[in-house]
Amino acid sequence: MANAKGNRRRFGSVRQLRSGRWQIRYPDPRTGLMRPGERTYDTKTDATVALTLxxxxxxxxxWTDPDAGNVNFGxxxxxxxxxxxxxxxxRERYEGVIRLHLKPGLGAGTLVAITxxxxxxxxxxxxxAGVGAPTVAKAYRVLRAVLHTAVDDGLIPRNPCRIKGAADDKSPERPILTLAEVYAVxxxxxxxxxxLVLLAAFSSLRFGELAALTRRDLDLERQIVRVRRAQVELATxxxxxxxxxxAAGVRPVALPSAIVKDMETHLRWFGESESSGRLFVGPKGGKLRRSNFHxxxxxxxxxxxxxPVRFHDLRHTGNTMAADTGASTRELMHRMGHSTMDAALRYQHMRGERDRLIADAMDAEIKKAQGNGRKRLPKQDPPAASGA
Known part of the structure; x- marks a missing residue:
């Protein structure tokens, strides 16, 4: 019960309860009805400051309705x-993050309880618990995005994700292969x-981009591969x-001439015959699967x-080789397919000639390595049959 002594104000009111603590009341901006504050205060001054805020x-x-955040986070x-x-x-990746890393620790509580x-x-x-730092950084980014939307929805007043650097993905630097190791594999x-191995190393294409290539994407006369689409492997x-x-993902990439013979041999014996046919297929004509190819x-x-290295490290190897030729940041981003759409438009003016020079420089390094005691490229005879 309230003390008989109340203090009416121009906005809301402050009154002392029998417990000695102070309570505020103010008009709900949506309904105009008076509502009590969410907590009580030690002094009248504290209550007055809270009401002023x-x-x-x-x-x-x-103003955010304090009750609005009483929504289950999961x-x-x-x-x-x-x-x-x-x-x-x-969508699959986000679903996995929410299911494995957000719900177990936060899913049972409410939005407003996430401080x-x-x-x-x-x-x-x-x-x-041993979850890798890169995975935790990804989970933090998803949590921050979810709670940012909750702020936009008026459910919480402020995003509680405020840990400096927590969203940064500090993945360890990936290894690169030497030219000798690339050819050995x-x-x-x-x-x-x-x-597939040589093209991954010397064009910097991703596995999904390689799996989606067709014959018409490969122009061996001009020594160019055109990346137009990418294959995605879903959990289903x-x-x-x-x-x-x-738009940056759609790009032509110049190839070193040293791998042209390998590509010609591949087209002759392994690629699908139609112009729209896939460049890389399994022994029974199936699509490449990352899970099987592993x-x-x-x-x-x-x-x-x-x-042991990942197949994706061939891309890292190619990117490093391209950087070692003196390619600019913009040229590297074009070759790698890294940028936003706006950035890609800014880079279009240099896509042809300089990319050719990058491939030529890579070609010189390959030939130098081959000349240092390494065996020559194999003859263009039908490759021996192999299982799997």
């Missing part, structure tokens, strides 16, 4: 994901995948081919005596 928030249009995160327009693979302290504790728990792998087993995320790649590394 609420009045200022309402005047600025920044349900809100699911709805957030459902309402996003995302590529299928991206900066709670976010710090959640992140620390993940790291102490290319020699050791099943013949139908030799060109589906292999859709999609447009790249940005075993072939691992065996080739072992047979070649090369330390």
């Amino acid at each position: 609420i009045e200022a928030d309402i005047t600025r249009g920044d 349900e809100y995160a699911d709805n957030w994901l459902r309402d996003r327009e995302l590529a299928a693979r991206t 900066p302290a709670k976010v710090r504790s959640w992140r620390t728990d993940l790291l102490e 290319a020699d050791a792998i099943q013949p139908r995948y030799r060109a 087993g589906q292999l859709p081919v999609k447009d790249p995320k940005s 075993h072939i790649w691992s065996k080739a590394l072992a047979d070649a005596g090369v330390l």
